[in-house]
Amino acid sequence: MSIHVRNIRKQFGSFTALDNVSLDFPTGELVALLGPSGCGKTTLLRIIAGLEQADSGQVLLDDEDASGTHVRERQVGFVFQHYALFRHMTVFDNVAFGMRMKPRRQRPPEARIREKVHALLNLVQLDWLADRFPSQLSGGQRQRIALARALAVEPRVLLLDEPFGALDAKVRKELRRWLRNLHDELHITSIFVTHDQEEALEVADRVVLMDRGRVEQIGTPEAVYDHPATPFVATFLGSVNLFHGRVEDGQLHLGEHALALGSASGDVSGDGKAVAFVRPHEFDLVPGWRTGDGLPATIVRVVSVGPSAQIELSRLDGERIEVTIARDTFHPLGLGEGDQVSLRPRRIRVFQDDTRAA
Amino acid sequence: MAAARTFRVLPGFNLTLGYTLGYMSLLILIPLAAVFLKTTELTWGEFIDVVTAPQVVATYKLSFGASLLAAAINAVFGLMLAWALVRYSFPGKKIVDALVDLPFALPTAVAGIALTALYAKNGWLGQYLEPIGIKVAFTPLGVLVALVFIGLPFVVRTVQPILEDLDTELEEAATCLGAQRWQTFRHVILPILLPALMTGFALAFARAVGEYGSVIFIAGNLPYVSEITPLMIITKLEQYDYRGATAIASVMLLFSFTLLLIINGLQAWTAKRTGRDR
Numbered sequence: 257m258s259i260h261v262r263n264i265r266k267q268f269g270s271f272t273a274l275d276n277v278s279l280d281f282p283t284g285e286l287v288a289l290l291g292p293s294g295c296g297k298t299t300l301l302r303i304i305a306g307l308e309q310a311d312s313g314q315v316l317l318d319d320e321d322a323s324g325t326h327v328r329e330r331q332v333g334f335v336f337q338h339y340a341l342f343r344h345m346t347v348f349d350n351v352a353f354g355m356r357m358k359p360r361r362q363r364p365p366e367a368r369i370r371e372k373v374h375a376l377l378n379l380v381q382l383d384w385l386a387d388r389f390p391s392q393l394s395g396g397q398r399q400r401i402a403l404a405r406a407l408a409v410e411p412r413v414l415l416l417d418e419p420f421g422a423l424d425a426k427v428r429k430e431l432r433r434w435l436r437n438l439h440d441e442l443h444i445t446s447i448f449v450t451h452d453q454e455e456a457l458e459v460a461d462r463v464v465l466m467d468r469g470r471v472e473q474i475g476t477p478e479a480v481y482d483h484p485a486t487p488f489v490a491t492f493l494g495s496v497n498l499f500h501g502r503v504e505d506g507q508l509h510l511g512e513h514a515l516a517l518g519s520a521s522g523d524v525s526g527d528g529k530a531v532a533f534v535r536p537h538e539f540d541l542v543p544g545w546r547t548g549d550g551l552p553a554t555i556v557r558v559v560s561v562g563p564s565a566q567i568e569l570s571r572l573d574g575e576r577i578e579v580t581i582a583r584d585t586f587h588p589l590g591l592g593e594g595d596q597v598s599l600r601p602r603r604i605r606v607f608q609d610d611t612r613a614a
Numbered sequence: 615m616a617a618a619r620t621f622r623v624l625p626g627f628n629l630t631l632g633y634t635l636g637y638m639s640l641l642i643l644i645p646l647a648a649v650f651l652k653t654t655e656l657t658w659g660e661f662i663d664v665v666t667a668p669q670v671v672a673t674y675k676l677s678f679g680a681s682l683l684a685a686a687i688n689a690v691f692g693l694m695l696a697w698a699l700v701r702y703s704f705p706g707k708k709i710v711d712a713l714v715d716l717p718f719a720l721p722t723a724v725a726g727i728a729l730t731a732l733y734a735k736n737g738w739l740g741q742y743l744e745p746i747g748i749k750v751a752f753t754p755l756g757v758l759v760a761l762v763f764i765g766l767p768f769v770v771r772t773v774q775p776i777l778e779d780l781d782t783e784l785e786e787a788a789t790c791l792g793a794q795r796w797q798t799f800r801h802v803i804l805p806i807l808l809p810a811l812m813t814g815f816a817l818a819f820a821r822a823v824g825e826y827g828s829v830i831f832i833a834g835n836l837p838y839v840s841e842i843t844p845l846m847i848i849t850k851l852e853q854y855d856y857r858g859a860t861a862i863a864s865v866m867l868l869f870s871f872t873l874l875l876i877i878n879g880l881q882a883w884t885a886k887r888t889g890r891d892r
Binding site for chain 2 (some may be wrong): 305307322327328331333334336338340342343353355357358404405406408411585
């Protein structure tokens with residue numbers, strides 16, 4: 257089922273949670289709503305589910321206005337951050353709940369319910385826990401049961417609110433993959449909310465970046481990572497080095513140094529104050545300070561563990577820069593802490609400085 | 615038993631057990647044992663005669679019947695009151711919250727007199743109820759009203775904290791799964807509240823069985839109609855029939871103890887059945 261969101265606004269007192277948000281979620285896609293806490297992503301999810309009412313705007317489910325449709329008729333599967341399992345019921349009864357609550361005429365016979373619950377528990381690979389109570393399960397198991405419970409009513413959409421937020425890092429990683437595989441199997445239109453960029457980039461078909469109640473950018477994980485549309489997206493996704501300077505004649509001027517903007521992407525229309533972003537792995541290191549060629553800096557610290565070396569440098573004005581280089585490239589240079597180097601960015605993303613970032 | 619020495623973070627098992635037993639003995643066991651001891655001064659035949667006298671049997675029925683009914687009424691309306699206090703904010707909520715405890719603080723005789731004045735033939739409420747055939751004061755119904763009054767705080771105060779802890783996400787989850795409102799209440803909320811509700815019920819019941827002060831005024835104390843068991847005991851005492859008084863008291867104690875034991879057992883059973891107790 258496709259979901260369209262049109263001009264949604266939502267205020268909580270004087271706080272604007274959603275400011276004129278319009279989005280399209282095509283059928284069968286797994287979309288991540290990504291943003292810092294308080295950006296309105298959960299509110300949007302709850303409005304789509306019908307758990308919250310928008311102040312204005314429309315939610316279209318399969319091109320039908322859902323404003324007048326109650327949550328229980330919307331056929332959405334909702335998965336909560338803290339599982340919201342019924343703790344007085346066994347895993348089996350939790351999953352069977354949705355089917356057992358149906359009006360008598362639509363309710364499947366008990367044998368059919370039993371069959372379906374076991375099928376769902378097999379799908380989430382937890383059939384052996386059917387007789388346990390939620391308190392006897394681990395966090396990851398609980399969330400999988402919550403997902404099975406949501407799927408039991410054959411929802412047209414699956415909405416997941418920070419589904420892995422309460423889990424520890426290792427389990428979270430496992431479940432991410434697992435969710436992706438499950439989605440590839442079921443192809444049910446799914447939206448999940450997260451503040452974890454790694455999670456969004458790894459799992460989703462498309463990522464919607466939100467900040468302060470607005471949509472900042474929509475795109476595939478590669479697109480939003482490689483071509484951030486706004487300074488917010490550039491800083492929010494991955495780690496990044498930030499420079500304040502001026503753009504003049506196709507060059508970025510940082511104090512007395514200038515960097516060519518040959519392969520720059522972003523908003524470089526015209527001269528003036530600008531912010532520039534360079535990711536740590538987009539620098540080349542050249543030993544020694546050279547005037548007119550790169551940015552002079554001093555190595556402060558080198559952490560050379562794993563496939564790449566993390567290097568912390570200090571610019572002449574004392575600002576810190578982070579650089580990541582493959583270890584095989586770094587070692588032949590023979591550089592160590594205290595050495596002077598020049599930094600050549602391979603890519604720079606430049607945005608006009610609207611002074612708020614100052 | 616001694617072989618299984620388990621390590622505990624907080625020591626003091628022996629101390630607390632000794633203290634518990636000593637305290638319970640001084641305050642509860644010894645006085646109650648005295649009741650039974652005094653009773654044994656009667657022969658078995660005399661005992662049976664005293665405790666099965668028709669007038670006394672009538673009081674058992676009223677006392678336990680009205681107490682169970684009052685506790686049941688309190689369970690229903692106490693739950694509603696607790697729900698309103700936890701879930702909604704309305705003007706004067708703090709005052710209502712404080713009012714709930716008033717039946718605890720009020721001398722029961724004051725409550726009894728106030729209720730009697732209200733429900734008597736010429737009282738504020740009584741003057742409207744009497745013409746339509748509802749007599750409250752000086753009838754078993756009056757006894758029930760007094761017992762509901764004094765038992766109210768128990769259910770509210772036991773259910774309230776559980777309701778406060780109850781996550782609204784559970785209700786949202788149930789709704790998303792297609793449950794109607796009453797289904798959500800019946801299958802999700804009520805099972806979680808049930809143990810607390812039963813504790814409140816048991817407390818309200820126990821309090822109602824032992825209540826004397828407030829009931830005496832509104833009951834009118836007509837033999838076979840509106841006499842409660844505690845009144846029987848007092849009557850015997852006033853006639854210096856100590857043995858008769860303790861005989862009835864011990865029957866009452868056994869009754870109450872058995873009922874409370876059953877309620878606690880039920881509570882433990884629901885807790886076990888719903889996976890909370892392990």
